[in-house]
Amino acid sequence: MERLKQKLDIAYRALSTLQDLLKSDTLTAVERDASIQRFEYTFEAVWKSGKSFLREVEGLEIGSPKGVMRGFLQVGLFTEEQAELALAMVDDRNLTSHTYNESLAQRIYAEIDNYAELMSCWLSAMKAAVENMPE
Numbered sequence: 001m002e003r004l005k006q007k008l009d010i011a012y013r014a015l016s017t018l019q020d021l022l023k024s025d026t027l028t029a030v031e032r033d034a035s036i037q038r039f040e041y042t043f044e045a046v047w048k049s050g051k052s053f054l055r056e057v058e059g060l061e062i063g064s065p066k067g068v069m070r071g072f073l074q075v076g077l078f079t080e081e082q083a084e085l086a087l088a089m090v091d092d093r094n095l096t097s098h099t100y101n102e103s104l105a106q107r108i109y110a111e112i113d114n115y116a117e118l119m120s121c122w123l124s125a126m127k128a129a130v131e132n133m134p135e
Helices: 002-022 027-054 065-074 080-098 102-130
Strands: none
Touching: 002 027, 002 102, 027 065, 027 080, 027 102, 065 080, 080 102
16 A cells, blocks of 8 residues: 555656646747646556556556546546546547647647646545545
């Protein structure tokens, strides 16, 4: 369980760096691209925390990001709407290596606030579940 707590802490720190950049009122192309980069590593930290959570807390061994999203729906920690957004987030994460395409970069950036909010809720739900577990 200690390893899961460490992964959650890392994911929270990654999310914090993304949220800090999203607070900017003015956005340059460099800041947009930096936001997309931060989204990438935040997503990686969060979904891997989710994978560990499902294994350690729920007893589910799931190896892919989309499988993890479906697992959270299955165990009741995602609503249908959250699961749909999470699956779209996985698709966008997979496209981030193509952000040299200006319209794609703009489209992904436009969703990052929603993704950051979802990841924040997701982390909070995992943290609450871990804290409420008997020792």
